[in-house]
Amino acid sequence: MIIAEVVRSGFVESTHHGVVAVDGGPSIGDVDTPFFPRSSNKPLQTVGLLNAGLMPREEADLALISGSHDGEGFHVERVRAMLAAVDLGPEALRCPADLPLGETPRYDWLRGGGAAEPILMNCSGKHAGMLATCVLNGWPLDTYLDIDHPLQKALADAVSRLSGEPIAALGVDGCGAPIFAISPIGLARAFRRLVEAEPGSPERRVADAMRARPELVAGTGTEDTVLMNAVPGLLVKKGADGVAAAAMAGVGAVALKISDGASRARVPVLLAALRRLGLEVPAMPELVLGGGLPVGEVRAVG
Template sequence: MTQTETQAARVVFTRGDVDESVHAVHLVVVGGDGTTFASCGDPELVTFPRSSSKPVQALPLALAAPELPSDELAISCASHSGTPEHLTVVLRLLERSGSTVDDLRCGTHPPFDAAVAAELIRRGEAPTPLHHNCSGKHAGMLLSCALNGWPKEGYTEHGHPLQLRIRELHAELGGVNLEQVEAGTDGCSVPAFALPLSAAARIFVGLARPAGEYVQALERIFAAMTVHPVLVAGPGRLDTTLMPLVPGLVTKMGAEAFYGMGLRHSPHGPLGMAFKIMDGGERARAHVALAVLEALGIPLTPELRALAPATLHNWAGREVGGVRVELPLAFS
C-alpha cells in the first residue's frame, strides 16, 4: 500500500452462509475545500470516470449558451435510456446547431430502456445514433463547437479544440496538473480522461457547491441534473431514482462501475465522492453509494434502502443469499 492507501471497501454477495462473490472498491470523499475527508483503498488511484465526466464535458456548452433551457443542458450530461422523452430533447439540441442525427459520431446501440428496444424490434426498425445513451452529450458538443467558432468536423478527435478544452477543465476542476490527466478513447469515440480518484471527487464537490470562475455555469448544470433526473438516466435507473430522494445530491454514473456524487448539504458541509469498483461490477454500485451516504450522516429511508436490497431472492421468490458492504472509511 502507498502512504495514502488503506484497506479497500468490499461488497460481498453471499449464497446461504458462503461468500460467493466479492467486489473491491476504492473510494474517496473530499470536503468543500477540496481536501480529503475520508477514504478507503487508494484515493489517488488513476482511473477513467467515463460517463461521470459528462458534467465537465457539458461545461463549455453551459458557458457558451447561458440561456440554454435546463432540460437541454441536462440531456447533454446524460447517459439516457433512449425513450421518446429523451430523443425529443436531443433533437431540439441538435437543431440549435443546425445539425442532424447524421452528424452524431457516437455510434449506435439499442436503447437502454427495454420497452423502447422491444418496440423498435416489434416495428422492424433499427436503432439509430439518436438512441445511443451519449447522443445528448454529442449534440451538446456540436452546439459548443458552433457557438465557440470551432469546426464541427472532427469534434470527437483528441486534437480538436473542444476536446483540448475539456481536458483542461478536468485538470482545473480536479485540482491537478494537466499532465496528470491521461487520455484514452471512450465507447462513444470522444476522448475519455483518466485522473486520480481524489480529483474526480473534487469535480463533484465543485458541482454540488460551485465557486470560482465557473460558478454560474456549474450551478446551472447542478440545477439541470437535479431538476431533470429522468433525463440524466431514465426510469428505474440509479441516477434518476437516487437524486430526488436526497435533497442537494447530484450523481452521475460511469461505465465499468465508476460513480461520482456531490452532496450540497451534509452534517460535514458540502462533500464530493468518487468510487471505482475494480472489477467493473455495476451491480454493486447502489450498495456502495448508499453505504457511503449513510456513513456520512444521511439517513437511509425505506425508499433509499429499496435501491440496494440486503437480501437476494431467486426467480421463485425464495431468499437465497444476501449482500453486505464492508466500508472501512479512514477519516482524515
C-alpha cells in the first residue's frame, strides 16, 4: 500500500494514508466511494464548456480555464483579456475576492498596496470561461453558478460522461461553483480519456493546451507545472484536500485522495503512483521544516 509518512529527525511522526486509483491497473484503498475531486475536476468541466459552445481566443486559454493559477501577472492579464473578448469586466466574476495563491505573487501584491480581488482568485480563469460560454449562448450571467443553470447542467453531463458514472452528490466548491462527486477510479478514467482522445476533440484540446502551457495551469515552480515540463506528454492537475490526477497516453492514469486531506502528502504519493506506471519523474522532496531548517521529509512507502 502506498502511504505517505512524515519522518522527523529519524522518527516517524505520523502517517497519511493514500487512496490511489489506477485506471486499467491495480488500485489501493477505497477507490469506488464517491468524493469531491475539487480542482482536479476543472479539466473535465472545460470539456463541458467546449461542448456547450465555448470558443476560446486561443488554445492557451483552455489551460488557464482548467487551472488553479498562482495569481501571477500573466495569469491575471489573461483572465482580463478573456473577459474583455466577450465585452465583460472583472466585476462579472462571481468567485470570491482573494489574494494570489502563489506565495511570491501574494507578497508582491501586498507590498504594492493591493487588496483581495475576485480576478486574483485561483479559479478566476474557470469563471471567465464559464461567463464566456454563457455570453455565447445568451444564458443569464448573474446566476451562472446556480446548479439548475443550463451551464452547470452541461458541466455535470460532461463530468458524468467522462468519468463513466453518475454524479453521486453535489456540493459548492471554494470558488462558489458547483462541484460534482465521482469516485477516484472515475476520475482516473476521465483523465485517461482526455489524453487518449482523438486530436481536435474537446477532450484532447483541453489535454493538449494544458500540456503545452503548464505555467497557465498552475504557476512558476508549482508541482503541476514542474511535472508537465519534466515529463513530456504527462497531464497533471492537483486539487485541494490532498487530491491529484494524472495521465499519459499509452501508459495509464492515476487519481489520488489523501484521506486526511493533508496537502503535503500529495506530491510524494503522486510521484510513487506515477513510478508504478513506469514513468521517470523528477525528485520533488517535500521537506519538513523546524526552526526554518529542514529536519525531515514526507516520503512514500509501501
